[in-house]
Amino acid sequence: MTTPEPSPTPELTTHGVGPWVGDWPTGAEYDAELLRSGDTRNVIDRYRYWTMEAIVADLDAHRHPFHVAIENWQHDLNIGSIVRSANAFLADTVHIVGRRRWNKRGAMVTDRYQHVLHHDTIEDLVAWASDRSLPIIAIDNVPGSVLIETFTLPRECVLLFGQEGPGLTDAAIAAADAVVEIAQFGSTRSINASAAAAIAMHAWVVQHSELPTR
Structure with a gap:
């Protein structure tokens, strides 16, 4: 029996994440309130704790035509x-x-x-x-x-x-x-x-x- 290839983009969580643990990241894409309170939005792991504007900007850079x-x-x-x-x-x-x-x-x-x-x-x-x-x-x-x-x-x-x-x-x-x-x-x-x-x-x-x- 052939073993199927794993998903190329596995998600670590599907139920959101709690407050950021440890030193906060300093990138402009991060939302202070989400870092403080947690992020339960329906977004992929890559965009956890990002502002909505930062997510849209990143999507815009890669959208299909x-x-x-x-x-x-x-x-x-x-x-x-x-x-x-x-x-x-x-x-x-x-x-x-x-x-x-x-x-x-x-x-x-x-x-x-x-x-x-x-x-x-x-x-x-x-x-x-x-x-x-x-x-x-x-x-x-x-x-x-x-x-x-x-x-x-x-x-x-x-x-x-x-x-x-x-x-x-x-x-x-x-x-x-x-x-x-x-x-x-x-x-x-x-x-x-x-x-x-x-x-x-x-x-x-x-x-x-x-x-x-x-």
């Missing part, structure tokens, strides 16, 4: 989970298209570390992407879509997702440079929207990102 866009016509509860996945896969920016307000519960506070922009309409998103020469890749299982497993995702792009249930609007499909779907093998017509988004982002990572090392 793909964006995530989500249509928000029905206050979809999946949007928060998609933002959390975008943070995990280090997306450049999340774009909320439609209603400005969205349910942040599923984001688990990761929206504080993830850039989020709002666009009133699909046309506004298309104009924004066009100005930056970013192709829009829609993810939906509609006629004419191709399997994401066989599709080469552009390194710089916008991954566009729709609402749970109705999926992307006709306007969004028409605006996309390509439409891809995730291969399925069971009886259900579709998978959860936030799960689909995570799969698509991971597909981008597999194609374009260097894996983390110890």
Whole structure:
């Protein structure tokens, strides 16, 4: 039996840490209150005791060049989970298209570390992407879509997702440079929207990102 390779980024704790023991570190990235009281935030060990601003600045220096866009016509509860996945896969920016307000519960506070922009309409998103020469890749299982497993995702792009249930609007499909779907093998017509988004982002990572090392 083959022994699996260990994770390249093992986390020493998942429940936070208490007050700093010993002499305090002197780097500008550290937060005095967190050093004094402990850090129970949902962050990796590397960022323990760092200020939020320092974490965002460090993430900004390494962000991947793909964006995530989500249509928000029905206050979809999946949007928060998609933002959390975008943070995990280090997306450049999340774009909320439609209603400005969205349910942040599923984001688990990761929206504080993830850039989020709002666009009133699909046309506004298309104009924004066009100005930056970013192709829009829609993810939906509609006629004419191709399997994401066989599709080469552009390194710089916008991954566009729709609402749970109705999926992307006709306007969004028409605006996309390509439409891809995730291969399925069971009886259900579709998978959860936030799960689909995570799969698509991971597909981008597999194609374009260097894996983390110890």
